[in-house]
Amino acid sequence: MKITIDNITTEVEEGTTVLEAARAVNIDIPTLCYLEGMEPLGACRMCVVEVKGAKSLVASCSTPVRDGMEVSTNSARVRDARRTVMELLLSEHEGDCQLCERGADCELQELANRMGVKEIAFAGEKPAQFFDESTPALIRDTGKCIKCRRCMEVCKAVQNVGALAAQNRGYATVIGPAFAQDLDTVVCVQCGQCAAVCPVGAITERTHIPQVWQALDNPEKHVVVQTAPAIRAALGECFDYPPGTLVTGKMVSALRRLGFDGVFDTNFAADLTIMEEGTELLTRLKAVLSDKQEAALPQFTSCSPGWIKYAEHFYPEFLSNISSCKSPQQMFGAMAKTYYAEQKGIDPKDIVVVSVMPCTAKKYEAQREEMNDSGYQDVDYVLTTRELGRMIKEASIDFHKLEDDKMDSPLGLSSGAADIFANTGGVMEAALRTAYEIVTGRQLPVDNLHVTPIMGLEGVKEAALTIEKPLKEWAFLDGVELKTAVAHGLGNTSKLLDRIKAGEAEYHFIEIMTCPGGCIGGGGQPRFTTDEVRKQRIQAIYAEDEGKKLRKSHENPAIQEIYEKYLSKPLGERSHHYLHTKYIERSRV
Amino acid sequence: MAVDAQLDQKETDQGACCSDQLSEEEMALRIDEVIDTFSGVKGALIPVLQTAQNLFGYLAEPVLKKVSLRLNIPYSEVAGVVSFYSYFSTIPRGKNIVRVCLGTACYVRGGKEVLQSIQDYLGIDVGGTTDDRIFSLEIGRCFGACGLAPVVMINDHVYQRVKPSKVKDLLVPYRVSEPCGEEE
Numbered sequence: 001m002k003i004t005i006d007n008i009t010t011e012v013e014e015g016t017t018v019l020e021a022a023r024a025v026n027i028d029i030p031t032l033c034y035l036e037g038m039e040p041l042g043a044c045r046m047c048v049v050e051v052k053g054a055k056s057l058v059a060s061c062s063t064p065v066r067d068g069m070e071v072s073t074n075s076a077r078v079r080d081a082r083r084t085v086m087e088l089l090l091s092e093h094e095g096d097c098q099l100c101e102r103g104a105d106c107e108l109q110e111l112a113n114r115m116g117v118k119e120i121a122f123a124g125e126k127p128a129q130f131f132d133e134s135t136p137a138l139i140r141d142t143g144k145c146i147k148c149r150r151c152m153e154v155c156k157a158v159q160n161v162g163a164l165a166a167q168n169r170g171y172a173t174v175i176g177p178a179f180a181q182d183l184d185t186v187v188c189v190q191c192g193q194c195a196a197v198c199p200v201g202a203i204t205e206r207t208h209i210p211q212v213w214q215a216l217d218n219p220e221k222h223v224v225v226q227t228a229p230a231i232r233a234a235l236g237e238c239f240d241y242p243p244g245t246l247v248t249g250k251m252v253s254a255l256r257r258l259g260f261d262g263v264f265d266t267n268f269a270a271d272l273t274i275m276e277e278g279t280e281l282l283t284r285l286k287a288v289l290s291d292k293q294e295a296a297l298p299q300f301t302s303c304s305p306g307w308i309k310y311a312e313h314f315y316p317e318f319l320s321n322i323s324s325c326k327s328p329q330q331m332f333g334a335m336a337k338t339y340y341a342e343q344k345g346i347d348p349k350d351i352v353v354v355s356v357m358p359c360t361a362k363k364y365e366a367q368r369e370e371m372n373d374s375g376y377q378d379v380d381y382v383l384t385t386r387e388l389g390r391m392i393k394e395a396s397i398d399f400h401k402l403e404d405d406k407m408d409s410p411l412g413l414s415s416g417a418a419d420i421f422a423n424t425g426g427v428m429e430a431a432l433r434t435a436y437e438i439v440t441g442r443q444l445p446v447d448n449l450h451v452t453p454i455m456g457l458e459g460v461k462e463a464a465l466t467i468e469k470p471l472k473e474w475a476f477l478d479g480v481e482l483k484t485a486v487a488h489g490l491g492n493t494s495k496l497l498d499r500i501k502a503g504e505a506e507y508h509f510i511e512i513m514t515c516p517g518g519c520i521g522g523g524g525q526p527r528f529t530t531d532e533v534r535k536q537r538i539q540a541i542y543a544e545d546e547g548k549k550l551r552k553s554h555e556n557p558a559i560q561e562i563y564e565k566y567l568s569k570p571l572g573e574r575s576h577h578y579l580h581t582k583y584i585e586r587s588r589v
Numbered sequence: 590m591a592v593d594a595q596l597d598q599k600e601t602d603q604g605a606c607c608s609d610q611l612s613e614e615e616m617a618l619r620i621d622e623v624i625d626t627f628s629g630v631k632g633a634l635i636p637v638l639q640t641a642q643n644l645f646g647y648l649a650e651p652v653l654k655k656v657s658l659r660l661n662i663p664y665s666e667v668a669g670v671v672s673f674y675s676y677f678s679t680i681p682r683g684k685n686i687v688r689v690c691l692g693t694a695c696y697v698r699g700g701k702e703v704l705q706s707i708q709d710y711l712g713i714d715v716g717g718t719t720d721d722r723i724f725s726l727e728i729g730r731c732f733g734a735c736g737l738a739p740v741v742m743i744n745d746h747v748y749q750r751v752k753p754s755k756v757k758d759l760l761v762p763y764r765v766s767e768p769c770g771e772e773e
Contacts, residue, residue, distance in 0.1 A: 156666075162662075162666060165669040169673045179679070589658060
């Protein structure tokens with residue numbers, strides 16, 4: 001179809017929207033409610049354009065092109081209309097911009113500036129402002145909400161949770177849980193994808209920055225930090241590096257400058273997870289295939305706390321299938337306050353464990369009742385990638401000029417298998433690298449140790465691996481085709497689970513990550529995460545893995561050491577006590 | 590299918606005022622039967638809610654949660670629909686529904702004063718229900734009786750040219766009579 005936009009004539013396919021056609025020829029139309037790859041909402045009216053022959057302006061995000069269409073994106077009428085829409089939005093928005101955490105990256109503010117809004121002609125009543133501070137992970141501020149509905153779209157269409165929807169009507173509309181309930185009383189899994197797409201400061205993470213400063217300023221406390229694998233591929237974006245820039249060394253330097261007494265890696269605990277979870281899988285397989293006993297298969301991964309809460313609410317029938325392993329964050333906390341405390345001769349009550357996570361649900365996970373096995377809360381505070389960026393800025397550290405530094409041992413040593421925990425398919429690949437070698441004594445027979453079918457951004461991926469010539473102990477696995485699946489995003493996850501429930505698919509091992517793309521696309525990552533950004537972060541993570549000599553969890557000497565000195569063996573008594581957990585069935589509504 | 594069910598429900602409209610004999614748990618059981626009649630129907634949410642509103646007089650939390658689960662629609666979305674339409678109520682309503690018209694004609698002829706007088710007499714706001722659950726107060730937007738303005742409707746009966754000073758006379762009979770009989 002031929003379409004002319006601002007005197008540029010272009011050919012586009014039928015079904016393309018005016019917005020997509022314009023952006024394809026580098027004409028940017030401002031948007032607020034629009035989200036890439038999702039059904040247009042047409043809620044904000046920011047993207048209006050003038051179409052020749054049409055009586056009124058149309059929303060370009062939801063208007064499909066017609067052959068011969070002539071569009072103007074920059075007429076006086078369009079500019080006036082957009083400015084009016086912006087002024088109306090601003091007239092209801094509780095704009096304490098200097099105090100707002102979105103002050104620096106607010107889409108509303110940026111667009112208002114871009115449109116040259118100098119005054120608000122509609123000053124008047126503002127909708128009621130209330131705060132929902134009920135969850136450990138997220139804070140809602142209805143006064144800042146501009147009702148663009150991105151959050152409810154993501155919560156329902158991407159995550160299949162539906163904790164948020166438009167309540168009431170007209171001026172009294174509130175985007176939130178049913179009947180003004182608090183988030184902690186509904187099915188919210190606290191993944192923070194809503195906070196990741198919010199254009200303003202209406203949904204944000206509950207900050208732990210003040211508590212972390214306080215701990216760092218307290219000379220009595222030994223404050224250690226762990227950084228999740230996904231941080232190193234995204235933190236740079238807080239300092240204007242392009243997405244996909246690896247900043248591991250600078251991140252370590254910055255953490256040291258902030259005053260942490262030990263700079264460690266969640267990757268260490270990811271390697272530990274592989275040992276425990278891989279062994280757990282082999283134990284379940286042995287029970288079913290060799291000993292003809294009952295054991296729940298497929299086994300699901302348990303690293304992602306949003307997925308855990310989702311299963312607890314929506315798929316309790318699968319709870320016994322989920323690996324009993326705590327997530328790497330929690331394994332790290334438990335080991336820091338036991339093993340590390342013992343090695344260092346520090347009273348665990350004086351150790352403060354801070355995590356940096358790409359995730360908001362990790363804040364929730366850290367305060368779950370089950371996560372106190374060290375005798376203390378295993379992980380004290382959780383910062384998102386964004387919060388760490390803010391702390392570094394607050395400390396006036398020039399991130400660009402930092403030298404590369406290395407993590408401390410022993411809890412800072414890790415393999416490439418741990419790095420790839422950051423992206424969809426990574427935990428599975430890491431597990432296969434180790435499990436295959438345990439069973440056969442040989443390296444996983446794939447190119448460059450990558451299991452290609454489970455890489456990339458497809459929603460549900462599968463890989464099958466036939467086990468040949470296993471070691472004697474695993475003879476029962478000879479010729480067995482190990483079937484695996486990988487899903488990311490809870491919407492994709494529910495489709496996969498429904499197929500399994502209906503008996504349409506059968507697997508032995510399944511990796512689930514709550515957020516699209518995996519942790520690199522987590523709710524705590526720098527904004528704004530698009531698929532292009534996801535791909536760049538993933539590519540950086542694979543580069544980190546491939547750049548390491550050590551690429552299999554079981555070869556990590558620090559892991560071998562912790563089993564020798566402390567845990568004795570995977571699924572052993574101490575492991576069971578400190579590294580494994582239980583799940584709780586929760587209400588579906 | 591959907592249409593038939595809606596027609597059926599019309600016949601149950603009259604039963605609304607007696608629904609307070611049902612506990613909310615009983616309502617949750619009854620709603621199962623309602624939802625069964627809509628199985629496989631697209632866009633069943635609103636007709637199911639209408640039927641429930643008519644059957645029970647209001648939409649109790651267990652009823653709405655059941656609707657959410659059975660229709661596989663997030664509870665937030667069910668609540669969104671319920672709170673969008675003024676037709677639906679989530680609190681038990683009084684045995685008698687008093688609607689004061691505030692359409693243009695009634696408004697200019699003193700409808701607002703009539704409303705205020707009723708609010709004062711009953712001690713409730715618009716949307717409220719008296720503690721004894723005898724009256725609920727709502728506003729209407731034109732009953733098509735503008736020549737008789739200002740108009741008040743109590744259940745199905747229209748009262749014309751209501752004076753603010755006389756609302757007590759209007760309401761007292763409803764307080765003493767058996768309201769279920771009133772509608773017949």
